[in-house]
Amino acid sequence: MKVLFLDVDGVLNNSHTRVSPDGFFGTDPHMVLLLDRIIQATKCQVVLSSAWRHHKPSMAYIGKMIHGGLLSKTGDAENGHRGREIQDWLDEWNDLATDKVERYAIVDDDSDMLEEQLPSFFQTKWETGLTEETAERIIKHLSD
DSSP states (O other): OEEEEEOOTTTTOOTTSOBOTTSOBOOOHHHHHHHHHHHHHHOOEEEEOSGGGGOHHHHHHHHHHSTTOOOEEOOOOTTOOHHHHHHHHHHHHHHHOSSOOOEEEEEESSOOOOGGGGGGEEEOBTTTBSOHHHHHHHHHHHHO
């Protein structure tokens, strides 16, 4: 199984994304299309690693955007370290599931990943969010 660990802020939106009347950032339609391209090209499952995972309406919103919905979300590490949260999810999944994770990618604008995760890490920038170049690199990585 292939998995994409997805952050939202700085990936599916950027510094130019419109803010909703209630003060929340939305998503950029072009970046959502890029995410869909990754999912369709690689048949990966999406695990939400974003802080959006703590807000039920945000989870529902992201789930509707993703064809097939979300597979899961990461839990919380004691120290709040994103890389540790992802590794905990991978360890638990591979211990319990019959469909093991063979390949994964992490897309996030923060860089708090574990050293062994760096070859699978694709960092975006808050100013741009997910770009076509990064999407293509993720597709290549998950397809190799």
